[in-house]
Amino acid sequence: MAPAACLNFASMMGQGSSFLVTLSKPQQTPSGFSIRYNDEVLLVTRVWEDTPMDTWNREHPTRQVVYGSHVISVNGKRNIPEMIIALQESCNIRMEVARSLETELLDEMISRDRKMWNPLVEEVFNSLPERHCNCCKNTSCAVCLEDFDDEMVLQLPCKHAFHRDCISVWLLNRSTRCPLCNQVVDDSHWSWLGQRVTGCGSSAVYMALSWFVMV
Amino acid sequence: MARNRLNKEWKEVQRNPDPDILLELDGDSFEQWRAVINGPQESPYEGGRFQLKILCSASYPYAAPQVSFETKVFHPNVNFNTGELCVDILKTDWSPAWTLQYVCRAVVSLLRDPNADSPLNCDAGNLLRSGDLRGFNSMARMYTIEHAMS
Known part of the structure; x- marks a missing residue:
């Protein structure tokens, strides 16, 4: 050869x-x-x-x-x-x-990020919109299983909606994903927090991050 | 939350029972449930009836229920001695949108499609990984006949 x-x-x-x-x-x-x-x-x-x-x-x-x-x-x-x-x-x-x-x-990158990003940042949770239940994809709350009844509900970016109190326990304590479709609730907070961290000049923390994008 | 939600599930199970899954309360509280699932057709578990113990903590549905086999079963993802089972949706992939009935369906699927890569029963896992399907099927069948068909 x-x-x-x-x-x-x-x-x-x-x-x-x-x-x-x-x-x-x-x-x-x-x-x-x-x-x-x-x-x-x-x-x-x-x-x-x-x-x-x-x-x-x-x-x-x-x-x-x-x-x-x-x-x-x-x-x-x-x-x-x-x-x-x-x-x-x-x-x-x-x-x-x-x-x-x-x-x-x-796997290590993901588990490290999970530790850092899980649960959802409270600012991000508070920025989620409230909508009338008629405008949402689903007609009942998948967490408590109750039907929506002419009320305002919290809508995730994937358009799935839940009672605010029901979904807050999940998103603020357990996971950043929609219980119904598993979509990550907010990707933008990655870059938002990244900027904040770099802004503080903490390069060590910045270097530890990995980033996530859909293309 | 846990109590209201489980009460709702209980009513739903009574309204729409799954022919392959018998799901009922075990005792007076909503904490402990018992399920009997039918072994899937065209698997070595066919004809067997397998009892599961399901425990729901106060954090249900934010935390997954604890599920274990009460009936002895030879399967790579079930600990032969304790009945503990290894399935993603009860660990990392749990979502509060799952119900106990879904969980039982997932266990039936697990019987149909064993995953030899994360074995709790190494003997069963090794048989499958080495490609000895005949050996695996006959062992699983033997234990089904002995423990799940009486």
């Missing part, structure tokens, strides 16, 4: 066998996966159903992007902020992806 080929193979193994993923999609359509990143790595945390990414996975069973997949480059860019911009804005995405051995790192 030619030395060049050997070298190439070795570098591929070093990245845990990378492969190429190409997605073409209309403007403003998300690719359909969630990523988590810090200064060093960008890892996939979830692929959403019926999205361009999901379709790719079904059509390319040997090159699937799954939980823990490591995105190495996007449209030739290897720097993480540039990769994220490309993922958010480009209609033609060419990603180099490695079947990652880093799921342990990902």
